[in-house]
Amino acid sequence: MEFSLSAKGYLREPNLHDGFVDGIKLDGQHFVRVFLRDVTEQRYVMELAGVEGLIGNEFRQGNIIFDVKIVRGVAPDMEALRSLFEPPHPTAPAKYQDEYGSFLDKHAERIKNGDLSLVRVESSYGCSIISLCADIRITRG
Secondary structure: OOOEEOOOOEEEEOOOOOOEEEEEEEOOOOEEEEEEEOOOOOEEEEEEEOOOEEEEEOOOOOEEEEEEEEEOOOOOOHHHHHHHOOOOOOOOOHHHHHHHHHHHHHHHHHHHOOOOEEEEEEEEEOOEEEEEEOEEEEEEO
8 A cells, every 4th residue: 555645754644643553573683564553443564674773662552643754855853863873872982972973964864865764653642663764665454
């Protein structure tokens, strides 16, 4: 199934606002399936391929989705990108701080160039997910 985004990258079809995150399955190191459900109980699977970073926080019973945002081909939210990759300790030498900044800048450039997508499942309650990946597919399931 094709999915559609608003001009600002918010997922509009399928409409998952007030839907649910039912689960996350890691299939190998670079492939993730996110199991979603809309308010009508229709189930979807978001497949993330070529995953380079993933974080899922606050998984609970009844994980309510506020919105899903997919950023590709434009500059990403650097705070979201930073949350995927642990920075060096504040007391680490400047060399490591600089390398971390360059690492983030390279990933931001790859998103801006359309080589990667930054996916955010923002929650009203419970699980929020951020992923950096090469490809996204959403199917009914």
